Amino acid sequence: MTEHVPITDAADAARLIALGMRPRLLPARDLIYSDLVRRHLEDAIFAELTTAIADGLGLVVLACAPQTGLVLAATDQSPFAMKIDEYARRTAFRERREVERVLHGLIHLAIAAVAYPRPDDLANDSYLGRVSVEQVDGLVREACRMLDEKAAAAEENNDPLDDAPGLERTWRIYARRPAAATTKEGRLAPDSTRSMITKALKFLTDQGFLTAVSSDGGGTYRTTPRYQVQVRELAAEAAFTELLALGVVAITDGAGTIHTVSADAL
Secondary structure (H helix, E strand, O other): OOOOOOHHHHHHHHHHHHHOOOOOOHHHHOHHHOOOOOOHHHHHHHHHHHHHHHHHHEEEEEEEEEOOOEEEEEEEEEOOOOOOHOOOOOOOHHHHHHHHHHHHHHHHHHHHHOOOOHHHHHHEEEEEEEEEEEHHHHHHHHHHHHHHHHHHHHHOOOOHHHHHHHHHHHHHHHHHHHOOOOOOOOOOOOOOOOHHHHHHEEEEEEEOOEEEEEEEHHHHEEEEEHHHHHHHOOOOHHHHHHHHHHHHHHHEOOOOOOOOOOOOOO
């Protein structure tokens, strides 16, 4: 980057970042946003300037395209970071906060795994995944069953569970939770797993990562290109790899429709 950057260019780069932080806004709906995205793609110096300003704010530019707009991720030190502790705190009592953090993290991993069960799905920019509350809960509970069996086998073989992957150390928490307990008023209890999944799906929708397509069975959602970019980053995480490696998710047709594998099928 040249040493002398016009103030107007810096202002435009900052404006692009500000637009990128509006998760539901897409370039196709805003002429200024569209022009700035096009400039980012065509002007290498402007793109470098945008990255530098984002870096100063503790943000990482993951992608910039007409379909997604500017996709940003916050580092741990960024004032814009939404930490899982803060996310879980909204529904958790203080003494249960650590437990809730683990559960919410596992649920978000499961949503990503249901949405993109194959590496090719993440590589295909035109792929649209579908996710439902029932699918996600079924996936995690089937994973719990399989991990329970692995844990029992490990104990029989005197193989310490402390050496097992991280996912195997968290399944008991989820398995003990009711799927759909209700409150005295007849509403879905906030600490039931399906309520927690619904919360996660609505949060991702608010962030522009999912689009609601049906309210049946607790809700069905379609992925957006912005979410695909985010999950590509998540795919490098060990826990996500462990969850997919269990083989709980199966493809049922060429369009990528999926279901959780039943116990009888394993």
